[in-house]
Amino acid sequence: MSTFTPIPPRPAPSSTVGPLAWLRANLFSDWPTSLATVSIGALLLYWIPPLLDWGLLRASWRPDFDACRVDGAGACWGVIAEKYRIILMGRYPFEEQWRPLLATILMTALLVASCMRAFWRRWLVLLWIGVLAAFFTLMYGDILGLTKVETDRWGGLPLTLLLATLSIAMAFPLSLLVALGRRSELPAIRSVCTLYVELVRGVPLISVLFMASFMFPLFMPQGLTIDVLVRVLAGITLFAGAYMAEVIRGGLQAVPRGQIEAAATLGLSYWQTQRLIVLPQALAAVLPGLMNNFIAIFKDTSLVTIVSLYELTGALGLALNSDADWRPYKIEGYLFIAMIYFAFCFSMSRYSLWVERQVNKGKAR
């Protein structure tokens, strides 16, 4: 009888590992790939030096617009040095701008903390309530000796952060309920949820904002007004909720029926099954799509400018449109706020990758 002798593992041949092998495999594997590599390389060589020349070497950094007008001048970053307070804080009273600054720092710290595992405790809810209360107290004032600043004067980065954070924080639970509702066995709940999703998805965000801002007050009883900020927040929340609900519904459908049956045989109730079994798996499955929505909401807040709320993008217009000296350098201003948007959106995207790795741990063999 012959015996089974296992062959000991050998290292891979050297032509398949190392930097040269990497280059060959990734950049020059066949002639179309090589062609693409070479042409992209050429384009970069063509574009990057002039960009650096304009943005750094020939750029003017001082808040002095005459320096920007000399022949051969590059980027005029002085416009940021001159106008950054209006761009970042909008129409908020100049001498009180330490308040939105502090509020922004608090809010950013809250968001960063909420992302960290060490803070995933019950008291995080209290922390949220505390920071939001502090945010509104600082911004609105009229208490503790702070002067009152109406919401229509709030602007810039704190407004962008407030709109994005609150609408995501409210739209997410809303979308969970709507997604579950669309799969409900009760026809009434199912139709209400479907109607909501289809209605909201059928109109552009701009028109939702217009309705929230201009039409909604017409239907309110005389003398009763709701702050424009609240109306706009509700509008963005309802809008974002409909899109997120559909993403989440996709995830719910990906959870096998057997999971729900197993939960049922263990005696779990409907809500326990959804909370402990279905949603954790559904949300893990749609995390990239959901993060897409979060990022989209963050940038969609720039549309509130059309109802005269000057968040980051609106505040840039506010800072430059009426100033003939600086107006020519709007492109530098846009690059500046683009960097701010990018910093937030890129962090969100990297964070979602980290969360994905965490939730996929159980799937690793």
Added chain:
Amino acid sequence: MTDERTMSDPIITFDKVNKWYGRQFHVLRDIDLTVARGERIVICGPSGSGKSTLIRCINRLEEHQQGHLTVDGVELTDDIKVIDHIRKQVGMVFQQFNLFPHLSVLENLTLAPIQVARMPKKEAEEKAMEQLERVKIAEQAHKYPLQLSGGQQQRVAIARALCLTPKIMLFDEPTSALDPEMIKEVLDVMTELAEQGITMLCVTHEMGFAKAVADRVVFMDQGQIVEQAPPHDFFNNPQNERSRDFLSKILGH
């Protein structure tokens, strides 16, 4: 022996139970079946004969539309309290295991005791470890289900169903999704369980298991119970032409 127990102390009674899928598909037809406390029943039959549907009615994963089904003295109705009560008495093991992939093995086991039975976490974990010892897989407690082999997963699923100390265990083709090498480890666990006197209903094609463990074999075809007999009688002297045909097909090679 079986008849005596059936008479004195039934734990499950099907009385003229009928079920349809949609309007046309009559999946269970006039089912009469009495299961005694502690009895071990193997249900077999060709695919589509209603075996799985039959046992899934017992814990209301499927709803019967006619007839009466009584489990542990309580008749199954739409009443959510009745369903909850009965599900506490009945554990179930599925063909596809249906472990929760996002929870560790230990968390799979402690979930129901903590959430449903309101057991303190520490106690639930101790009980869970006992069950894992019982199915000989305690060393895997902190792994995730998808990191285990099919046979290991199915043993975890059995342990999970046992954590709520059910009176009845339902097995729905527990070895059909397994590689041949792993079938034995699962059948061994089930055999051990059978020796401890729990009521078992098992849909399976493992005739060796039926011969060794079952008190009674129930043969189904086209939604009906065709024949039921102790395994020795059923395998050596089937009374119905249909059962004879089925046995010749599955034992023929």
